[in-house]
Amino acid sequence: MKNSIVGILGCGGYIGSNAAEKLLKNGVQVIGGQRSDKNMFEEYENFSRRKIDVNVKAELDAFISECDIVINCVSPSHVYGKLVRDAVISAGKILVDPSDASYEKDRSSTEGICVASAGYIPGLSEYLPYVAAKRDFDTIERSVVYQGGFDGCSAGSFVDMIIGAGNEDFCGDAYISKGNIAPLGSDIRKTHATPFSDKKVIFKPLITCDSRKLAEVLGSNEHYFFCTYDDMATLSFFMKLLVDVTRHSKEEAAVMIENKLNERIKTNKEFGSQTPLAFLYLELTGLKNGIRKAEAYKVCLRNVNRVCGYFLAETVLAVLRDPSKLHDGFNYGFELVDSSYEKRILDEIGDDEYIRLEDIADADRLCIEEITNKR
Amino acid sequence: MKDTLKEIWKEILELDELPSEDESFFDLGGNSFSAAQVIAELEDRTGKTAEVSDFYERETIAQFAELFD
Numbered sequence: 347m348k349n350s351i352v353g354i355l356g357c358g359g360y361i362g363s364n365a366a367e368k369l370l371k372n373g374v375q376v377i378g379g380q381r382s383d384k385n386m387f388e389e390y391e392n393f394s395r396r397k398i399d400v401n402v403k404a405e406l407d408a409f410i411s412e413c414d415i416v417i418n419c420v421s422p423s424h425v426y427g428k429l430v431r432d433a434v435i436s437a438g439k440i441l442v443d444p445s446d447a448s449y450e451k452d453r454s455s456t457e458g459i460c461v462a463s464a465g466y467i468p469g470l471s472e473y474l475p476y477v478a479a480k481r482d483f484d485t486i487e488r489s490v491v492y493q494g495g496f497d498g499c500s501a502g503s504f505v506d507m508i509i510g511a512g513n514e515d516f517c518g519d520a521y522i523s524k525g526n527i528a529p530l531g532s533d534i535r536k537t538h539a540t541p542f543s544d545k546k547v548i549f550k551p552l553i554t555c556d557s558r559k560l561a562e563v564l565g566s567n568e569h570y571f572f573c574t575y576d577d578m579a580t581l582s583f584f585m586k587l588l589v590d591v592t593r594h595s596k597e598e599a600a601v602m603i604e605n606k607l608n609e610r611i612k613t614n615k616e617f618g619s620q621t622p623l624a625f626l627y628l629e630l631t632g633l634k635n636g637i638r639k640a641e642a643y644k645v646c647l648r649n650v651n652r653v654c655g656y657f658l659a660e661t662v663l664a665v666l667r668d669p670s671k672l673h674d675g676f677n678y679g680f681e682l683v684d685s686s687y688e689k690r691i692l693d694e695i696g697d698d699e700y701i702r703l704e705d706i707a708d709a710d711r712l713c714i715e716e717i718t719n720k721r
Numbered sequence: 722m723k724d725t726l727k728e729i730w731k732e733i734l735e736l737d738e739l740p741s742e743d744e745s746f747f748d749l750g751g752n753s754f755s756a757a758q759v760i761a762e763l764e765d766r767t768g769k770t771a772e773v774s775d776f777y778e779r780e781t782i783a784q785f786a787e788l789f790d
Contacts (some may be wrong), residue, residue: 589758
């Protein structure tokens with residue numbers, strides 16, 4: 347697909363603009379679709395711009411008809427995700443999506459060719475344990491992903507995140523045991539010192555469709571995913587928003603969530619004002635050459651939007667290099683991206699950012715049994 | 722309050738019958754998310770509220786109801 351044209355809807359946004367920049371630097375022909383007239387990427391001859399309102403079907407269809415691959419970064423995805431997806435698939439084009447919010451729980455029924463889970467979470471949070479496991483282990487017995495930190499997202503993305511977390515595909519207080527979801531309690535009053543945060547944090551277990559897929563491809567007997575929170579007040583705030591999602595329509599919940607976010611920002615000036623910093627921390631236990639071992643890996647991101655946009659672009663580049671990797675239906679971004687990208691991430695980020703994926707000393711590892719209280 | 726809590730627990734935890742005052746919320750299948758659901762329902766029905774962490778301090782209806790004495 348060397349001469350393919352990649353369209354990016356939401357090209358002016360945090361993630362879309364970073365994805366566009368990387369694709370343009372790699373010589374890909376990009377058409378940027380955005381609501382505004384704002385000029386961008388004028389220095390690139392391989393970029394052209396279309397003003398588009400995705401709510402106008404004729405405009406959306408005309409944009410899609412010019413492209414071979416369409417990346418959907420239009421926010422909020424709970425409003426536009428399925429609308430764009432349906433239009434791209436009915437036009438017979440390939441859709442690439444940083445999130446997986448607009449897909450059914452049963453992904454085997456996904457029509458067309460869709461690549462999702464190609465952002466940060468989901469996306470990078472599956473890719474990194476996936477490549478580490480393939481490189482350092484023959485078999486995985488236990489896999490753990492810890493995620494946390496403030497990621498400086500827009501209000502629209504925040505609403506998407508909460509609505510996504512409140513849907514039926516997410517299982518709170520759970521882990522994956524031999525392929526099945528099993529209950530897993532953690533005492534959310536307890537805070538824990540970690541190797542990745544200055545503050546003590548609360549751990550909250552969570553399982554998503556992407557966690558299940560990762561556990562499946564790793565062949566992991568036990569798979570855990572933990573979100574971390576700085577304090578009980580923040581966790582309670584998120585929990586109550588999740589309840590709003592279950593009690594109201596998506597549209598009503600979206601308004602309530604945005605209002606409550608704004609209220610919280612007004613009353614708690616620290617909320618959302620921190621320097622963006624997010625982290626992933628991975629622990630893998632398994633066998634290599636018949637010897638049991640455990641390794642941990644730490645990733646810190648000072649600009650999640652950029653890393654997310656770059657991973658999204660890397661997914662598209664992987665598709666352009668080798669389209670035979672794609673199959674009909676739902677494709678996971680983390681399975682498409684080449685393992686060598688783990689090293690190249692280091693070359694892509696600025697001086698004020700860093701990302702590390704390295705072994706951690708035994709003494710620094712987190713003890714999962716201390717975090718959880720399996721009832 | 723105890724009767725209201727029993728009804729809410731039964732509904733949220735999808736129990737066949739009303740729980741007793743001394744059964745643990747977590748032993749009945751509750752978790753942090755269902756705790757948040759109980760709080761939302763409690764607010765709607767009584768105008769009173771609690772925190773998710775209260776469920777960890779007060780796992781039974783008898784203990785939880787003391788918050789509102």
